[in-house]
Amino acid sequence: MPAEPAESAAPSGPWSQTPAPPSGGPPGRREGEQDHTSARAVLEGPDIRRALTRIAHEILERTKGGTDIVLLGIPTRGVTLAERLARRIEEVEGRPVPWGSLDITMYRDDLRLRPARALGRTELPPDGVDGRLVVLVDDVLFSGRTVRAALDALGDLGRPRAVQLAILVDRGHRQLPIRADYVGKNLPTSLRETVKVQLAENDGRDAVLLDKRADTPGAGRERDGRDPR
Amino acid sequence: MLHLISAADLSHSDAVLILDTAEELAQVGDRSVKKLPTLRGRTVVNLFFEDSTRTRISFEAAAKRLSADVLNFAVKGSSVSKGESLKDTALTLEAMGADGVVIRHNASGAPYRLAEWVRGSVINAGDGTHEHPTQALLDAFTMRRRLGRLADLRVTIVGDVLHSRVARSNVALLHTLGAQVTLVAPPTLLPVAVETWPCEVAYDLDSALPKSDVVMMLRVQRERMQAAYFPSAREYSRRYGLDAERMARLPDDAIVMHPGPMNRGMEIAAEVADSPRSTIVEQVANGVSVRMAVLYLLLGGSEPALGGGER
Numbered sequence: 001m002p003a004e005p006a007e008s009a010a011p012s013g014p015w016s017q018t019p020a021p022p023s024g025g026p027p028g029r030r031e032g033e034q035d036h037t038s039a040r041a042v043l044e045g046p047d048i049r050r051a052l053t054r055i056a057h058e059i060l061e062r063t064k065g066g067t068d069i070v071l072l073g074i075p076t077r078g079v080t081l082a083e084r085l086a087r088r089i090e091e092v093e094g095r096p097v098p099w100g101s102l103d104i105t106m107y108r109d110d111l112r113l114r115p116a117r118a119l120g121r122t123e124l125p126p127d128g129v130d131g132r133l134v135v136l137v138d139d140v141l142f143s144g145r146t147v148r149a150a151l152d153a154l155g156d157l158g159r160p161r162a163v164q165l166a167i168l169v170d171r172g173h174r175q176l177p178i179r180a181d182y183v184g185k186n187l188p189t190s191l192r193e194t195v196k197v198q199l200a201e202n203d204g205r206d207a208v209l210l211d212k213r214a215d216t217p218g219a220g221r222e223r224d225g226r227d228p229r
Numbered sequence: 230m231l232h233l234i235s236a237a238d239l240s241h242s243d244a245v246l247i248l249d250t251a252e253e254l255a256q257v258g259d260r261s262v263k264k265l266p267t268l269r270g271r272t273v274v275n276l277f278f279e280d281s282t283r284t285r286i287s288f289e290a291a292a293k294r295l296s297a298d299v300l301n302f303a304v305k306g307s308s309v310s311k312g313e314s315l316k317d318t319a320l321t322l323e324a325m326g327a328d329g330v331v332i333r334h335n336a337s338g339a340p341y342r343l344a345e346w347v348r349g350s351v352i353n354a355g356d357g358t359h360e361h362p363t364q365a366l367l368d369a370f371t372m373r374r375r376l377g378r379l380a381d382l383r384v385t386i387v388g389d390v391l392h393s394r395v396a397r398s399n400v401a402l403l404h405t406l407g408a409q410v411t412l413v414a415p416p417t418l419l420p421v422a423v424e425t426w427p428c429e430v431a432y433d434l435d436s437a438l439p440k441s442d443v444v445m446m447l448r449v450q451r452e453r454m455q456a457a458y459f460p461s462a463r464e465y466s467r468r469y470g471l472d473a474e475r476m477a478r479l480p481d482d483a484i485v486m487h488p489g490p491m492n493r494g495m496e497i498a499a500e501v502a503d504s505p506r507s508t509i510v511e512q513v514a515n516g517v518s519v520r521m522a523v524l525y526l527l528l529g530g531s532e533p534a535l536g537g538g539e540r
Contacts, residue, residue: 106525114531115530116530116533117534118246119249120253152266155262158261
């Protein structure tokens with residue numbers, strides 16, 4: 001998927017929010033996402049690199065060396081970010097950090113509002129999450145619904161000692177009492193804007209794009225501030 | 230596509246979506262909580278007019294792992310034994326608000342009729358000698374897991390093709406997925422017009438085996454046989470049964486499948502059924518994952534995710 005602008009689990013967002021499926025996938029999800037003509041890059045590659053380096057150090061500081069941490073990314077771009085963070089922490093501390101992915105599709109609160117969608121991948125490190133400090137990683141924090149779903153999904157996989165949240169971009173407009181522990185950039189946005197994170201591994205380049213939403217009359221999705229499909 | 234009645238209705242992308250979804254859902258069985266909240270509040274009715282152990286239990290396990298409410302309806306002990314028609318049974322289910330109906334019936338076409346009478350999704354769990362699409366899906370899933378691909382896979386289906394809904398569904402689905410299917414059976418156990426099916430037909434098992442990546446042995450369905458299709462069980466077994474000696478003719482990485490229930494000693498020898506090449510137990514485990522995927526894709530969203538064609 002070329003772009004995933006925001007939190008994935010709002011009650012009535014479009015298909016384009018879904019984590020990319022293993023292959024193929026239901027129709028309709030990518031429409032209109034190729035057009036970045038009016039998009040403005042608010043973060044470029046070096047900014048993202050610096051933000052991740054800082055987050056890596058903050059995680060180490062806050063967890064006092066991070067001996068029992070597990071980084072779990074939320075597909076698709078959260079997984080890429082989790083891998084990058086794990087690599088940075090390894091560079092600093094000189095020991096590998098377990099990381100994995102946590103698909104939240106089956107735990108979303110808007111499943112009934114859209115056609116069933118393809119699933120992302122859930123892959124835990126071999127030692128699991130029991131008794132460890134899990135840092136959830138995602139690209140954009142928006143409504144908070146993805147994170148709520150992730151907490152539910154995590155609860156079915158084991159019992160971490162604690163759970164923290166690392167996010168590349170916090171764009172505000174929370175609909176649930178959820179906050180991030182580590183934030184790459186706070187990006188004040190209006191609901192009429194979209195935020196798209198691009199990562200080299202997924203999209204061929206690193207950037208955070210801010211765009212105006214194309215107005216579709218009667219789309220009825222405005223309160224989520226997401227792309228109409 | 231609201232219903233899953235025939236494997237032939239599935240497009241290539243639908244079939245791959247089901248297999249990929251099943252691959253992810255297979256992990257649920259290994260977790261500490263073997264349950265997903267996805268179908269909470271939805272009702273799935275198991276409507277079995279014919280005996281079945283693994284299919285009914287498999288559907289029940291699949292629905293329960295997705296947190297659906299499951300109502301089991303067995304013909305024995307129900308009003309059907311008092312003469313209730315399929316339509317009246319369907320209307321009763323409709324009144325109970327079934328979101329999904331899993332039906333097995335001894336009459337070919339019963340799920341198709343049922344689909345006209347109920348609003349929920351109808352899933353065919355075997356109708357007469359017609360189709361058994363979830364069995365074909367779990368067979369394809371098992372092949373893909375074991376051998377890593379389906380395209381150009383050489384699959385030989387052996388035995389009672391005439392009475393086998395499993396064979397029909399497998400031929401349709403495997404053709405869609407790009408595998409090459411060969412049916413091997415005595416001429417009396419091949420259906421009329423089998424030459425129009427998208428597969429090859431052969432009569433000699435021994436020459437087919439060296440060219441097979443997968444051998445699927447079908448059960449000899451004695452209960453459906455109204456006539457003498459072969460002289461004796463012993464003769465059938467000698468010509469079309471898979472024993473250790475025949476299995477040795479297979480390529481090294483070939484697998485042996487059987488949809489169950491097996492007639493050990495008839496179409497498959499016990500030593501073959503229990504050999505490491507046999508995927509029979511795996512097929513049962515994979516059945517739950519595949520049926521979860523089908524239930525999720527048909528019932529999980531606002532509308533079914535299948536039937537999208539090649540978009």
